[in-house]
Amino acid sequence: MEYAAIKGIHMMSVTLSYAFFFVRGIWMINQSPLLQQRWVRITPHVIDTILLASALTLATMIWSALPDHAWLVAKIIGLVVYIGLGVVALKRGRTPGIRIAAWAAAQAVFFYIAGVAVTRSPLLWLG
Numbered sequence: 001m002e003y004a005a006i007k008g009i010h011m012m013s014v015t016l017s018y019a020f021f022f023v024r025g026i027w028m029i030n031q032s033p034l035l036q037q038r039w040v041r042i043t044p045h046v047i048d049t050i051l052l053a054s055a056l057t058l059a060t061m062i063w064s065a066l067p068d069h070a071w072l073v074a075k076i077i078g079l080v081v082y083i084g085l086g087v088v089a090l091k092r093g094r095t096p097g098i099r100i101a102a103w104a105a106a107q108a109v110f111f112y113i114a115g116v117a118v119t120r121s122p123l124l125w126l127g
């Protein structure tokens with residue numbers, strides 16, 4: 001498959017992953033029963049699997065052509081942190097305060113990763 005097509009899939013899954021995470025966070029705060037629907041629990045796993053697969057495929061394809069890999073490593077670490085905070089926000093967090101803080105922190109990490117993608121630097125616009 002062409003690089004541009006996989007990048008398109010990557011961008012689409014990135015957008016859907018954030019949209020789902022945002023909405024599920026609102027439902028978590030409102031204690032909405034919508035959060036427990038079967039498709040709501042399954043779809044994010046499918047999207048995040050596609051996100052990870054497209055990310056690793058892109059990274060593999062351009063790895064040897066890159067002069068500097070720090071930004072890709074920062075993205076991988078960022079993604080692991082984003083997923084971990086997401087689990088705390090929607091599942092593990094013991095109090096509403098912890099869950100909301102984890103939800104907000106996960107979004108900050110998400111935008112950090114997007115910033116790293118655009119600037120190709122772990123320091124974003126600073127470096």
Ligand code: HEM
Nearest residue numbers: 014055056058059062072075076079082110113114117118
């Ligand atoms: C939540 C996680 C992620 C977000 C929000 C995200 C966001 C983005 C964005 C916005 C772009 C487009 C950048 C541009 O065209 O200027 C991009 C491209 C890319 N991402 Fe991700 N990404 C994520 C995870 C990952 C991971 C884990 C990897 C693997 C190391 C990765 C590898 C790449 C690669 C190789 C490109 C293509 C860069 C290029 O061709 O210019 N992404 N990503």
